[in-house]
Ligand SMILES: Nc1ncnc2c1ncn2[C@@H]1O[C@H](COP(=O)(O)OP(=O)(O)O)[C@@H](O)[C@H]1O
């Protein structure tokens with residue numbers, strides 16, 4: 001009985017949000033670190049399925065950095081990151097595509113389908129919907145300029161395939177591999193892809209699920225809200241580093257082109273996405289333009 005009352009009170013709090021968000025697009029980035037715990041994977045799949053069921057339009061973009069590391073490790077390939085981005089030679093690109101487009105994508109699709117959703121997996125190579133170009137220069141911490149290989153940035157998101165899937169009742173699950181003008185694969189950070197898709201689909205919210213409670217400020221505490229200027233100064237001073245850089249950067253880019261809200265949340269929490277979307281207090285860190 002107590003449990004029922006608890007659930008009813010949650011539903012009562014969620015109803016205004018369900019009404020307000022009906023038909024709106026939500027881009028959920030599911031990070032490689034957030035997806036390691038099996039019980040939380042189920043919680044994530046249930047949340048996404050429930051969102052669709054109540055009339056929201058979720059689009060999932062997944063990462064898989066740790067899963068790529070594991071596969072590269074087992075093949076004896078060493079890979080290096082600069083500012084959270086993996087230096088990607090041809091051989092590494094093959095592994096990235098195999099792990100992201102093959103294993104991780106299909107695991108998430110199956111997970112959502114097992115919870116009653118209708119997920120369809122695709123990468124940016126399907127209908128060439130994520131067009132990218134190569135990043136040709138990156139600066140290491142020591143100031144050396146290097147060519148990171150097959151690392152890409154997004155130049156165009158052709159939203160048609162996503163719109164068709166969403167309208168057909170499906171949940172698109174996107175692997176962050178883009179295609180260049182010659183039809184070759186590019187390794188794009190999953191946060192960057194999620195931000196670009198959120199911008200192109202004019203999403204209501206971009207939710208970045210990771211393995212930390214939110215973005216930490218100079219005092220080491222997770223901030224509930226952080227302005228663009230504050231974010232930039234924390235990058236400059238090194239307080240925001242590594243994999244957090246592409247996250248906050250894509251949040252800022254998405255806000256600049258009209259995405260209403262961007263949140264960095266803890267994907268290791270049960271029902272993290274629902275708590276963020278359907279409660280007054282929300283969770284994690286909201287990145288704001290102001
Ligand atoms: N200021 C910061 N606040 C929070 N996390 C930070 C910060 N700076 C760096 N990080 C690191 O960024 C990590 C998240 O990025 P990443 O490992 O790439 O996650 P994901 O796999 O979810 O994309 C955190 O686990 C943390 O170690």
Ligand SMILES: CC(=O)N[C@@H](CCC(=O)OP(=O)(O)O)C(=O)O
Nearest residue numbers: 032063064065085086188189190
């Ligand atoms: C260029 C680049 O760094 N690409 C990432 C793509 C996967 C990713 O972004 O995964 P997470 O979200 O789990 O970190 C990589 O190779 O790891």
